[in-house]
Amino acid sequence: xxxxxIYYDTLASPNVISSNCSRWDTQGYTTxxxxxxxxxxxxxxxxxxxxxxxxxxxxxxxxxxxxxxxxQGNNTIKISPYNDSNLYNMHGxxxxxxxxxxxxxxxxxxGYINVKIEGFVSGSRL
Numbered sequence: 001x002x003x004x005x006i007y008y009d010t011l012a013s014p015n016v017i018s019s020n021c022s023r024w025d026t027q028g029y030t031t032x033x034x035x036x037x038x039x040x041x042x043x044x045x046x047x048x049x050x051x052x053x054x055x056x057x058x059x060x061x062x063x064x065x066x067x068x069x070x071x072q073g074n075n076t077i078k079i080s081p082y083n084d085s086n087l088y089n090m091h092g093x094x095x096x097x098x099x100x101x102x103x104x105x106x107x108x109x110x111g112y113i114n115v116k117i118e119g120f121v122s123g124s125r126l
Contacts (some may be wrong), residue, residue: 001020001085002018002019002020002082003020003021003081003082003085003086003087003088004018004019004020004021004024004033004035004079004080004081004082004085004087005017005018005078005079005080005081005082006019006033006035006045006077006078006079006117007077007078007079007080008044008045008048008049008077009048011073011076011077011078011095015048017037017041017044017045019035019036019037019041020035020036021033021034021035021081021087022034022035022036022114023116024079024087024090024091026091026094026121029064029066029120029121030099030118030119030120030121031079031094031096031118031119031120031121032116032117032118033079033116033117033119034114034115034116034117035114035115035117036106036110036112036113036114036115037103037112037113037115038111038112038113039111039113042103042113042115045077045101045115046101048074048077049074049075049077049098049101050069050070050074050075050098051075051098051099051100051101052098052099052100053068053069053070053074053075053097053098054066054067054068054069054075054097054098054099054119054120055067055069056120066097066120066121066122067097068097075097075098076095076096076097076098076122077095077096077098077117077119078093078094078095078096079093079094079096080093080094081093094121094122095121095122096117096119096120096121096122097119097120097122098117098118098119099118099119099120100116100117100118101115101116101117101118102115102116103115103116
């Protein structure tokens, strides 16, 4: 059963990828997600982001603010756990600007690719 939704483009349905989350870490202003995607899902995600097009805008009273350097939302994704999943009890929905995306094959027989997404949290207070 899928427990994670990754929204891209308009950040709303139907622009969403459903998957299983194997890692969700937030440290400071960075969030790291690891999941398994099919080749087509990974290509869709890559077609809708510009990894590295994120930067720090300013810092006020220790609060860093980041922005999508494309200025058009082309490097912004929203990650959201399904309400009926265990992931929902641990994490809330976040909008992030993708800093880096990497992948490696889990095994040809599975049809899935392990994908790691690192991003800056979008202007939210921690």
